[in-house]
Amino acid sequence: KAGVTQTPRYLIKTRGQQVTLSCSPISGHRSVSWYQQTPGQGLQFLFEYFSETQRNKGNFPGRFSGRQFSNSRSEMNVSTLELGDSALYLCASSLAVKTEAFFGQGTRLTVV
């Protein structure tokens, strides 16, 4: 079956703009989590959704938001982009909240 799909794979944005990243989970998976990966901070948890509800949120500013749709697809949005938002954004899906997480290949965001 198809794995977790993230689109787009690469993105270049200018400071101050906003961006939306998309994640399609594995068919049947209802839980989606997002992580930010940077060389300095490593992998950091952003948010977790299950059945369209945000269940958990990491320590990121309010510029970072997300949502999950009824088909379990998820989007994350970053507003007023800053240079420090440049990172690889990873999405992971799982059948339920505490089951094995399967990761996508990520979206590489560069803010210039």
Next chain:
Amino acid sequence: AQRVTQPEKLLSVFKGAPVELKCNYSYSGSPELFWYVQYSRQRLQLLLRHISRESIKGFTADLNKGETSFHLKKPFAQEEDSAMYYCALRPAGSQGNLIFGKGTKLSVKP
């Protein structure tokens, strides 16, 4: 604070040598511990979890609650083991988020 520490950024061994990737955690409760691996140009994937107590690709990891460690071991390293290895902790409770260490790059030389 909940934290996962992987003290080595890079670990280089020769093929056939034993390998141990260190992981220490800070957590007051009873967490779930995992090892994830990322091979070159591939996505992050689960290698093993402490609950299952299994051996995957020859790797094992034992949770030591007294030392708050979850070191990953393999008696004889292979070149195909070269990859980034991440130790992760999932807190007890209803949330499913993972707390990752910063990773150790394992390089197995021929």
